[in-house]
Amino acid sequence: xxxxxxxxxxxxxxxxxxxxxxxxxxxxxxxxxxxxxxxxxxxxxxxxxxxxxxxxxxxxxxxxxxxxxxxxxxxxxxxxxxxxxxxxxxxxxxxxxxxxxxxxxxxxxxxxxxxxxxxxxxxxxxxxxxxxxxxxxxxxxxxxxxxxxxxxxxxxxxxxxxxxxxxxxxxxxxxxxxxxxxxxxxxxxxxxxxxxxxxxxxxxxxxxxxxxxxxxxxxxxxxxxxxxxxxxxxxxxxxxxxxxxxxxxxxxxxxxxxxxxxxxxxxxxxxxxxxxxxxxxxxxxxxxxxxxxxxxxxxxxxxxxxxxxxxxxxxxxxxxxxxxxxxxxxxxxxxxxxxxxxxxxxxxxxxxxxxxxxx
Amino acid sequence: xxxxxxxxxxxxxxxxxxxxxxxxxxxxxxxxxxxxxxxxxxxxxxxxxxxxxxxxxxxxxxxxxxxxxxxxxxxxxxxxxxxxxxxxxxxxxxxxxxxxxxxxxxxxxxxxxxxxxxxxxxxxxxxxxxxxxxxxxxxxxxxxxxxxxxxxxxxxxxxxxxxxxxxxxxxxxxxxxxxx
Numbered sequence: 001x002x003x004x005x006x007x008x009x010x011x012x013x014x015x016x017x018x019x020x021x022x023x024x025x026x027x028x029x030x031x032x033x034x035x036x037x038x039x040x041x042x043x044x045x046x047x048x049x050x051x052x053x054x055x056x057x058x059x060x061x062x063x064x065x066x067x068x069x070x071x072x073x074x075x076x077x078x079x080x081x082x083x084x085x086x087x088x089x090x091x092x093x094x095x096x097x098x099x100x101x102x103x104x105x106x107x108x109x110x111x112x113x114x115x116x117x118x119x120x121x122x123x124x125x126x127x128x129x130x131x132x133x134x135x136x137x138x139x140x141x142x143x144x145x146x147x148x149x150x151x152x153x154x155x156x157x158x159x160x161x162x163x164x165x166x167x168x169x170x171x172x173x174x175x176x177x178x179x180x181x182x183x184x185x186x187x188x189x190x191x192x193x194x195x196x197x198x199x200x201x202x203x204x205x206x207x208x209x210x211x212x213x214x215x216x217x218x219x220x221x222x223x224x225x226x227x228x229x230x231x232x233x234x235x236x237x238x239x240x241x242x243x244x245x246x247x248x249x250x251x252x253x254x255x256x257x258x259x260x261x262x263x264x265x266x267x268x269x270x271x272x273x274x275x276x277x278x279x280x281x282x283x284x285x286x287x288x289x290x291x292x293x294x295x296x297x298x299x300x301x302x303x304x305x306x307x308x309x310x311x312x313x314x315x316x317x318x319x320x321x322x323x324x325x326x327x328x329x330x331x332x333x334x335x336x337x338x339x340x341x342x343x344x345x346x347x348x349x350x351x352x353x354x355x356x357x358x359x
Numbered sequence: 360x361x362x363x364x365x366x367x368x369x370x371x372x373x374x375x376x377x378x379x380x381x382x383x384x385x386x387x388x389x390x391x392x393x394x395x396x397x398x399x400x401x402x403x404x405x406x407x408x409x410x411x412x413x414x415x416x417x418x419x420x421x422x423x424x425x426x427x428x429x430x431x432x433x434x435x436x437x438x439x440x441x442x443x444x445x446x447x448x449x450x451x452x453x454x455x456x457x458x459x460x461x462x463x464x465x466x467x468x469x470x471x472x473x474x475x476x477x478x479x480x481x482x483x484x485x486x487x488x489x490x491x492x493x494x495x496x497x498x499x500x501x502x503x504x505x506x507x508x509x510x511x512x513x514x515x516x517x518x519x520x521x522x523x524x525x526x527x528x529x530x531x532x533x534x535x536x537x538x539x
Contacts, residue, residue, distance in 0.1 A: 008515045011522075017499050046526050051494040053475025054394060058495060060473075061390030067403045068385060071410050072378070 001029050006036050010043050169224075178202065178209065178229040185222040202229045281330040283314065290321050301329045377417050380427040381410070387428075388435050394476070394491045395439040397484055405442055409435040436496055440506035443488055478528045486521035489514055 006029045012018045013026045030037045063071075170181040180202070202209040209229045276283050301309040314326040388409070392402035413434045420430055479490055488507060492498045500518070504511040 008512075008519050011493065011518055012500055012515070015499070017501070042526065043522060046522055046529075047494060049529070050475055050479065050490065050522075050525060051497075053473055054479065054491065054495040057473035057476040058387050058390040058394065061386035061388075061393075063385040063389040063406075064399075064403075067389065067406065070403070071385075071407050 001025050003029075003033060003036050006030070006033070007039055007043075010040055011047065013040075014044055014047065177231050179226065180229070181224070181226045183222045183224045200225070200227045202227070202232075204232060281309075281328055284327045284329060286325045286327065288323050288325070290318055290323050301331075303331060373417065374414075377414055380424055381413070381431065384428050384431055388431065391432060391495065392435055392439050394479070394495055395436065395488060396442060397480065397487055401442065405439050406435065409438040412438065432496075436492070436498075437506075440488075440492070443484075444506075444508045446484070474529065478525050481528070482521055482524065486517055486524065489517045490521045490525070493518060 006026055009018060009022065009026050013023060016023070018026065030040055167183045167185070168180070169183055170179070172179040180200070200211070202211070209232055211227060211229055301311045303309050310330040312328045312330075314328050315324075316326075317324045385406075389402055389406055392405040392409070393399055396402050396405055409431075413431050416434075420426060422430075479487055482490065489503055492503045492506065493500070498506070500514050501511055504514045507514070
C-alpha cells in the first residue's frame with residue numbers, strides 16, 4: 001500500500017472497521033514505514049483528544065430558555081407538529097417558473113432608474129441613498145439593490161414579487177470573498193426537491209463570479225440560503241440571479257397556473273405575472289419569451305359556467321427578450337374560474353390554463 | 360413492552376413523562392445539534408423537529424428510562440444528518456481544493472469554552488460534519504457515508520484533511536503547552 005492510502009485508512013483501522021485483508025495490509029505497512037507509524041500515533045491521539053474535547057463541550061451544554069420554551073409550545077400546538085412534513089408541493093398544482101434578479105452594486109447609481117420603475121410606489125420613498133437602494137419591478141420580476149462599497153451586514157431588506165418575499169439578509173464584501181445570505185418566504189418547495197433550481201449566479205460585467213459554497217436550508221417558514229463567491233473588485237456592479245424558482249399557486253392567488261410547452265419540444269414558460277379583478281372583468285398580465293411571439297395565434301377564455309368570454313388585448317410590450325401582454329377578459333361572474341386557452345400558429349390550442357379568481 | 364406502558368397507572372400525562380426524561384438531556388442534545396449543523400439557529404430548528412418526532416414515537420421506546428438518552432440522541436442525529444443531506448444536495452459542485460482555508464467565519468458562530476470545539480467549529484461544513492459524527496457521535500465511517508449520502512472514500516478523505524487542519528490549529532493554539 002502507498003503511504004497516502006494507508007493514511008486515509010488510519011481512522012478505520014483504529015476502530016477495526018476495515019476488512020481483515022485491509023487491516024493486515026495497513027498493519028504490515030505501519031511496521032515497515034516509520035513515517036506512517038509516526039503519523040498513526042499522532043492521528044490516534046489527536047482523534048482521542050478531539051473526541052474527548054467534543055464530548056466535554058456537549059456535556060456542558062445548556063439549552064437556551066427561549067428555545068426550551070419554544071420546544072414545549074411546539075409539542076402542545078398540534079398544527080406546529082406538522083410543518084416539517086408539509087413541504088410537499090400540493091397535489092394537482094403546477095408551479096410556474098419565475099425568475100428573480102437581485103442586483104447589487106457597490107455604486108449607488110440606480111437612483112434614476114428607481115424613479116422610472118413602475119410599481120415601486122412607497123418603496124421608493126423608503127430608500128435611503130446612497131446607503132442602500134431597493135428597486136422592484138414586478139412585471140419583470142427584477143429587484144435591484146444598490147449598496148455602498150465595503151462590508152455590509154444585517155441588511156434585512158425585502159422585496160415581494162409574485163407572492164414570494166425575497167429578503168437579502170446579509171452581504172459581505174471582502175478581499176477573501178463575497179458572502180450573500182438571503183431568504184425566501186412563500187415558496188412551497190423544499191430546496192432538496194431540485195437543488196439546481198436554487199443555484200444562484202453572481203454576475204459582473206466580466207462574467208459570472210465563481211461560486212464556492214452554497215447552502216440552502218429550511219427554516220420554520222422560509223428557505224435560507226448562503227452563497228460564498230469569489231471576491232469582487234470594489235466598484236463592480238453585481239447581479240445575483242435566482243432563476244426558475246417554482247412559484248406556489250396557493251400563494252399566487254391571482255395568477256398563474258401552468259406553463260406552456262410549445263411545438264418543437266422546447267420549454268417556453270408563459271407566466272401569468274399579475275391579474276386584477278374589476279367591475280368589468282379581469283385584467284391579466286402575461287409574460288413570455290419574445291421568441292414565442294410569432295407563434296401566438298390568440299387567446300380564448302371560458303368561464304366556469306362554460307360560456308365563452310371575450311378576450312381583448314390591452315397592451316403588449318417587449319422588454320429585452322420578454323414580452324409582457326395585458327389581456328382583458330370580460331367575466332360576468334364575481335367568482336369562479338376562467339380557463340384561458342392559447343392558440344398557437346403551429347398548433348391550434350394549447351392549454352388550458354386555468355385562472356382562479358374571486359377567492 | 361413499550362416504554363409508555365411502564366408508566367401505566369402513574370398520575371402523569373404522556374407529556375410529563377416525556378419531559379421528565381427529556382429535560383435533563385436537552386442541553387446536550389442542543390449542543391450535539393449545534394456541533395453537527397454548525398450554528399445555533401439550525402440547531403434549534405433541528406432540536407425542535409427531533410423533539411416532536413421523539414414525542415410522537417415515545418410510546419414505542421423500548422428499554423425504559425435508561426434507553427431514553429441514546430434513543431433521543433439517535434433521533435436527533437438522524438434529523439441533523441437529514442438537514443445536512445439537503446444542504447449538501449444544493450451544493451452543485453464540490454471543489455475540495457477551495458475548502459482548505461475557511462474564509463468566512465462569522466464571529467457570533469465562534470463559541471467559547473472549548474478549544475476543541477472552537478477549532479472544529481471553524482472547519483468548513485463538510486469537514487466539520489464528518490469530524491463531529493465520527494468523534495462526538497462515534498459513528499462508523501460507512502454509517503456517516505450513508506447518513507450524508509456521500510461515498511465512503513469521500514468521508515475518509517474529508518476526515519483525513521480535517522484532522523490535518525485540526526492538528527495544525529490545535530498545535531498552534533497549544534503552542535508552549537504541548538497538548539496534542
